Amino acid sequence: MADAVGGILLAGITLYAVLGGADFGGGLWDLLAGTAQRGQAPRALIDETITPVWEANHVWLVFDLVIFWTAFPHAFTAVMNTLALPLWLSAAGIVLRGAGFAFRKEVTRLALQRVTGAVFAFSSLLTPFFMGTVIGAIATGAVRDDASHASLAAWTSPTALLAGLLFVTACGYLAAVYLTSEAARRGERQLRKYFLRRAQAAAIVAGALSLATLVALHGANPGLFGHLTGRALPLMILAGVCGLAVLALLTAGRTKGTRVVAALGVSAVVWGWGVAQYPVLLPGTPVTLTNSGAPQATYGALVVVFGAAIVLLGPSFALLFSLQHRRMLR
């Protein structure tokens, strides 16, 4: 039962990464879109694709936090205590990103649009970066199970910082791939080319950062590295193949199917991490899925809640995304 809830948490993280992550990536490209004049078209596409969905995508984070603290309270509080600073900064990023994005729509003066837009775009980097350092810190075994105080060293190791950069780039990669497809679907050739080049660049940088993080992890946590290249190897290979396939398709000028393949690649990384760590929650400690402070009944209840969530949310998300796809929401 605890394994099932671990799977639910990993699924929630995957969905936050491929849906919420792309919304943060949109902020990255908004930031890099240049002057008001030059960046108008890409920013308009970014804005239109994020607008109706970002709040729903964001809820995955809240959902993941709730599952984490309910099913694994001991690991949760250890993470919260040790990594308080990057978590506070992630929360600040969430507040500023959401506020900046929502406010930019409602202001009409260019100066105010610039300010709110800059807040949105800059803070879109904060959350993925610091979330990346949090995951990096956990993976390197820097979170002690009895931690009661914050540690700066835990999340400023080379591995954790590389993971932060990797998260930012991966978000940008997903966003650029999605935006390329969207521009292609709308017959916007200029924009398609614009985002295609950025998707290619992000794919290369993300690939390089993935390898660098893996190398750094080899030094920081050989055990986890061993599992990543052992039992999680098929997933690692899948992630690599997906990345290369997207790169090849884009270079060949094809956009069809790239969205799904890119999302699959990122999901493979998340699940690879999960499989490599299983059943340990905090590497380097004895805290596993089954002994982190929740009774059996809690797992059962969470599985029921997740079942209800699938029944209720599946069709609802399908409706939202299909209406957005048909451009009914603007």
Added chain:
Amino acid sequence: MSLGSGVVLLAAGQMNGEVVPARAQMATTLGFHIILACLGIALPSVVLLAEFIGLRRNDETATLLARRWSQVMGVLLAVGAITGTVLSFEMGLLWPGLMRRYGAVLGLPFGVEGVFFFLEAIFAGIYLWGWKRLPGWTHFWSGVPIALSGILGAMSVIAVNSWMNQPGGFTQRGATITSVNPWQVYFNHAALYEMPHMILAAYMVTGFVVAGVYAAGVLRGRRDRYHYEGFAIGFVPAAILTPFQIFVGDTAARAIARDQPVKFASMEYVPRTSRHVAEWIGGVYANGRVYAGLKIPDLDSLLVGFSPGTKVTGWDSVPPAERPPVVWLLHLCFDVMVGMGFLLLLAGLWAAWEWWRHRRLPKHRLFWLAGALSGVAAIVAMESGWVVTEVGRQPWVVYRLQTTTAAATTNGGVLTSLTLIIVMYAVLGAATILILRMLARRWRAGADQETAVPYGPPPSLPGERASQAES
């Protein structure tokens, strides 16, 4: 720093120096979010009511109101979503002791809430951005799930809060939770009165805030159908709910006298367990007596048990360390909440009388002044009630099971995060209000189109846009 305050700080440090700033930060962020939560719970229903009237009666004014309110709702839901997320982080960052021990129990209603938060966000995406392309009634129905999930989500969050007041539905051996009954956790003893009390509060806050905006317009001479209709769609439902809220509140107070007698004793200034307890209206308790309060003999006993001889438990039933701090704050907050409730009831009765006699809204300026202030009054009442329930539970975070001090983080630096968050929330609150006012100004200028493109040179529109081209 004086020697005295240094000693106080030292003493606080021994008992965990972060608990005071942690409580201050939770109070700031939750006090801010709770207003947005109320609007998030009930504004969709008010917007849907306007849209319903618009569709049913072919009333263009109502439709226009619904469209504009839905733009406001977009801003408020976004700010509510992010400030709510901050609270999720704070559960772990500020209260690791609580989450470590009871996360597996109180997390379950939060999990249910997560599902409704999802539904709210998904259908808000459809409803808010579907005005242009979805046909009338289809669009209306796409908003109904937002209103329903607002209520069900609120029930889930209140389930957690009421569980902290009346914990149950689990067994504990030492520090370990050994079993959980999710049903009993969710529908705990206090949930039965806290849920309706808070949800009615959300509807009253929202209805009166909406009414307040248009009453202020009427006071400024904007006496047109648009303003009267905007006022009525907010005011009428809120005024109808007010007497029900007073009934629920009265029931809740009696339940608290039974379930959390020390909280009740502090609310009502009952130092000693006794019969023939007097009711104090106003007044400050200090040095064992009440200053400047109005004393009504026997009334408190009468309210608790419908007889002047009813025994009421005083705070002397527990040792001083287990009593809430600053009883006068609790008592005055309670009085303010009740007082505001009755003032709002009077405003509603005035409107009802005028409608019964003359089939119109009151013309008297005082009524519109009351209407303009009703939103603020409802918010003040709601915040006061929240202070009563939270401060009144102290020193416990989980009633009689865990103290707030034991729950608080031991990480230093909460004072820093508190300072930063006060600055950030001040800016966020000011920006939200400024943007809503800007929207109102733009609407009065007759421009309803939202900006088409972020950052870009604007599409040619009259009014405000012209000045922008010059700059």
